Amino acid sequence: MEANRLLIKNAKALVGTHPKGTLRVAGASMAELPMLEHGWMMAENGVITALGTEEDWPGISDWNGLEVIDATDRYVLPGWCDPHTHSVFAAPREGEFVDRINGLGYEEIAAKGGGILNSARKLRAMGEEELYAGAKARLEEMMHQGTVAVEIKSGYGLDAASELKMLRVAQRLKKTLPLQVRTTLLAAHALPPEYKDNRAGYVDLIIKQLIPQVAGEGLAQYVDCFCERNYFTAEEMGLILEAGNKHDLKGKVHVNQFSSMGGIQAAVAHNALSVDHLEVMEDADIESLRGTRTIPTLLPSCSFFLGIPYGPARELIEAGLPVALATDHNPGSTPSGNMNFVVALACIKLRMSPEQAVQAATINAAAAMGLAEELGSLTVGKRASCLITKPVPSLAYLPYAFGQDHIDTVIIDGRTVRTGETAA
Ligand code: NIG
Ligand code: FE
Numbered sequence: 001m002e003a004n005r006l007l008i009k010n011a012k013a014l015v016g017t018h019p020k021g022t023l024r025v026a027g028a029s030m031a032e033l034p035m036l037e038h039g040w041m042m043a044e045n046g047v048i049t050a051l052g053t054e055e056d057w058p059g060i061s062d063w064n065g066l067e068v069i070d071a072t073d074r075y076v077l078p079g080w081c082d083p084h085t086h087s088v089f090a091a092p093r094e095g096e097f098v099d100r101i102n103g104l105g106y107e108e109i110a111a112k113g114g115g116i117l118n119s120a121r122k123l124r125a126m127g128e129e130e131l132y133a134g135a136k137a138r139l140e141e142m143m144h145q146g147t148v149a150v151e152i153k154s155g156y157g158l159d160a161a162s163e164l165k166m167l168r169v170a171q172r173l174k175k176t177l178p179l180q181v182r183t184t185l186l187a188a189h190a191l192p193p194e195y196k197d198n199r200a201g202y203v204d205l206i207i208k209q210l211i212p213q214v215a216g217e218g219l220a221q222y223v224d225c226f227c228e229r230n231y232f233t234a235e236e237m238g239l240i241l242e243a244g245n246k247h248d249l250k251g252k253v254h255v256n257q258f259s260s261m262g263g264i265q266a267a268v269a270h271n272a273l274s275v276d277h278l279e280v281m282e283d284a285d286i287e288s289l290r291g292t293r294t295i296p297t298l299l300p301s302c303s304f305f306l307g308i309p310y311g312p313a314r315e316l317i318e319a320g321l322p323v324a325l326a327t328d329h330n331p332g333s334t335p336s337g338n339m340n341f342v343v344a345l346a347c348i349k350l351r352m353s354p355e356q357a358v359q360a361a362t363i364n365a366a367a368a369m370g371l372a373e374e375l376g377s378l379t380v381g382k383r384a385s386c387l388i389t390k391p392v393p394s395l396a397y398l399p400y401a402f403g404q405d406h407i408d409t410v411i412i413d414g415r416t417v418r419t420g421e422t423a424a
Pocket of ligand 2: 254
C-alpha cells in the first residue's frame with residue numbers, strides 16, 4: 001500500500017492534545033483543553049505518529065511522498081464527532097416549520113399526523129438508492145463542515161422492513177464515505193399506526209425480532225428509544241435496553257426533551273452509553289447521573305430550532321459530569337448537521353466556555369459514540385482526522401464569530417477531504 005504521509009507544521013496551536021489514555025473529560029477538567037503552541041503533527045497511513053512544538057521538532061530525513069501543510073496562523077483541532085443524528089431520512093419538513101411559525105407546537109403537529117409519522121410515511125415509500133443519495137449529500141456537507149465521525153439512527157421506518165432498510169443505507173454510507181459511522185436502532189421512535197392499539201405488540205416486535213436480527217447482522221452497535229409522553233414510557237424503554245444489552249447493543253437514548261419522567265434513571269440502571277436531549281431536567285435527574293458511565297449529551301441546535309429550553313450544561317459540569325454535544329440532525333427538530341453552529345450555541349446559550357465546548361464536541365462526543373480510543377483528540381496512535389481553521393485571532397473567535405465558516409481544510413484518516421488555502 002502506498003504510504004500516505006502527512007506533516008502539518010507551524011500551527012498557531014494544536015488543540016486537544018490529550019495524553020494517550022484520556023478517553024473523556026468530566027467536571028472541572030472540561031475547562032482544561034490541552035494545546036501545543038507552534039505545533040507540528042505527523043501522520044502515516046492515516047494514524048498520528050508524532051506531534052510536538054518547535055523545541056522538539058526532530059527534522060525530516062525522508063521527504064519522499066510527504067504531504068506538507070503549512071498551518072501558520074491557524075489552529076488544528078480534532079475533527080468534530082457528532083454522536084446523535086437522524087441523517088438518513090426521505091424528505092425535509094419545512095411545511096411543519098411554517099406551521100410552527102404560525103403558532104402550532106411540535107407536539108401538536110405530531111398529534112395531527114405530522115412529525116415522525118409524516119417522515120415514516122415518506123421513508124417507507126422510498127427506495128434504498130434514493131435514500132442513500134440524499135443522506136450521502138448531507139454527510140458530505142457535514143464532512144466539509146469538519147465532522148469526521150457521525151452516529152446515524154433508524155427510526156423513520158417503524159416497521160421491520162423499513163427499519164432494516166434505513167440501517168442498510170447507513171451501513172452503505174459507512175462503507176463508501178471516509179468518515180466514521182456508527183449506527184443505532186431507533187425502532188422505538190414513535191408508535192406506528194398499525195400498532196395504535198397494541199403498544200405491547202410493537203415493543204415485543206422490537207425486542208423479539210428487530211434487536212436480535214439487527215445485532216446478528218451487525219447492522220447497529222446501539223439501541224435507542226424516544227422516552228417521552230405520547231411516545232414510550234420509561235418502563236418500555238427499560239425493556240428495550242435490557243434486550244439490547246443481551247445482544248451487545250448498548251443504549252443511547254432520547255430522554256427529557258419535553259418532560260422528566262424517569263427516563264434517565266431507567267437509562268442509568270441499564271448502563272446506557274449516553275442520555276441525549278435533557279432540555280427538561282430536575283435536580284434528581286442530574287443527581288442520578290453522578291458516578292455513572294452514562295454521558296449526558298446536549299443538542300442545542302434542537303432547542304434553538306424548536307424554541308424549547310436549553311440543557312443545563314453548567315449544572316451537569318458542576319456535578320462533575322462529562323458533557324457531550326451533537327447536532328441531532330433530522331428533518332423535524334433540527335434540519336442542520338453543522339457542529340460549528342452547535343459549538344457556538346454551546347457557548348452562547350449553554351454558557352459553556354470555548355474550551356469546554358470544544359471538549360464536548362471532540363473527546364466527549366467521541367466517547368458518546370464509543371470512538372474515544374480512535375478519535376476526539378490529537379494523540380499519537382489515534383486517527384489523523386482533524387480540521388485546520390482559517391487564520392483566526394484566538395480559539396474563542398470560532399464560536400464568537402458564529403455563522404461564519406472558519407474552516408480551511410478537513411482531513412480524515414490522513415487524507416484531505418476539504419482542500420483549502422493551505423494546499424501546497
Ligand atoms: O431528536 N425527539 C425525537 N426525535 C427527533 C426528532 C424527530 C423528528 O421530528 O423527526 C429529535 O428531536
Ligand atoms: Fe434525536
